[in-house]
Amino acid sequence: MWVINNRKIFYTASIILVIASLASLIVYGLKPGIDFTGGTLIEVSYPDGRPTQASVATELSTIDPAASIRPSTTKDGEEEFIVRLKPVTQEEKVAVFSALSLKDTVKVVEKNFSSVGPVLGVEALRKSLVSIILVIIGIVLFITFAFRKVSEPVSSWKYGLTAIIALIHDVIIPTGVFSILGHFAGYEVDTLFVTALLVILGFSVHDTIVVFDRVRENLRLSSARKPFSEIVGESISQTFTRSINTSMTTLIALVVLYIFGGSTTEHFSLALIIGIAAGTYSSIFIGSPLLVTIERLGRKGK
Numbered sequence: 001m002w003v004i005n006n007r008k009i010f011y012t013a014s015i016i017l018v019i020a021s022l023a024s025l026i027v028y029g030l031k032p033g034i035d036f037t038g039g040t041l042i043e044v045s046y047p048d049g050r051p052t053q054a055s056v057a058t059e060l061s062t063i064d065p066a067a068s069i070r071p072s073t074t075k076d077g078e079e080e081f082i083v084r085l086k087p088v089t090q091e092e093k094v095a096v097f098s099a100l101s102l103k104d105t106v107k108v109v110e111k112n113f114s115s116v117g118p119v120l121g122v123e124a125l126r127k128s129l130v131s132i133i134l135v136i137i138g139i140v141l142f143i144t145f146a147f148r149k150v151s152e153p154v155s156s157w158k159y160g161l162t163a164i165i166a167l168i169h170d171v172i173i174p175t176g177v178f179s180i181l182g183h184f185a186g187y188e189v190d191t192l193f194v195t196a197l198l199v200i201l202g203f204s205v206h207d208t209i210v211v212f213d214r215v216r217e218n219l220r221l222s223s224a225r226k227p228f229s230e231i232v233g234e235s236i237s238q239t240f241t242r243s244i245n246t247s248m249t250t251l252i253a254l255v256v257l258y259i260f261g262g263s264t265t266e267h268f269s270l271a272l273i274i275g276i277a278a279g280t281y282s283s284i285f286i287g288s289p290l291l292v293t294i295e296r297l298g299r300k301g302k
Helices: 007-027 053-060 090-100 118-146 156-185 191-221 228-260 263-301
Strands: 039-045 068-073 079-085 109-116
Touching: 007 156, 007 263, 039 090, 053 068, 053 079, 053 090, 079 090, 109 263, 118 156, 118 191, 156 191, 156 263, 191 228, 191 263, 228 263
Parallel strands: none
Antiparallel strands: 039 079, 039 109, 068 079
């Protein structure tokens, strides 16, 4: 019940996080990966010591003057360069690695090589946006259908609307964090990031529906005419431990994946960690209290 009584505090905290995330997106934007822009991404390590960034840039300038070179160090202490340049052919790849090894004077190890054409990049961006929109529409329709027999004191479509507000919060937070990380640490968003957002949407709506379903059952079983806020408060209390335990076990697995999974899954697992943490918060502290606010506004409007 304390969640309902202190819902203004949780609303304020959520609004601050969302505004900060939106401000970051407006000021910094997102740094798209080659999946969306097209180009070549190469990750190489130097077992015998990494050469200077300037020397590698000089060699690469003959292939692509706009090539981007970013030094990196793995969790195992390996010194790397992450290189981004125009799409290259198989023949040009040989020249690129010759440049990265300073014309075969330094030992270089290829760790990752991916190349995407600009047409495929635009298509990937379009399909990513469409998939997110379709998922959100599907969630609204499903929740409206699942709660179709609930009409009092909150209509079924309002459950769907409340879930979507919570889901928007859950997507904006990790997107805002990646906007900041993209500006200060060079983090890029790619199709794996979109996959992480879709997973966050599914996980978050599952958590929200668990609470909403308990509200529906308590409304049906309530013999006395309890206030709606009290029923929602009881529903949160009944599902609180389950939601926290489910999220914590998932987060533990994701933290392990982030630490030991390597660079390939590092950004993917980080996005999931942020999104699932935000989703757990929103299902308990935003979605359910928002139902109470909607119900009270409905009563005042009558």
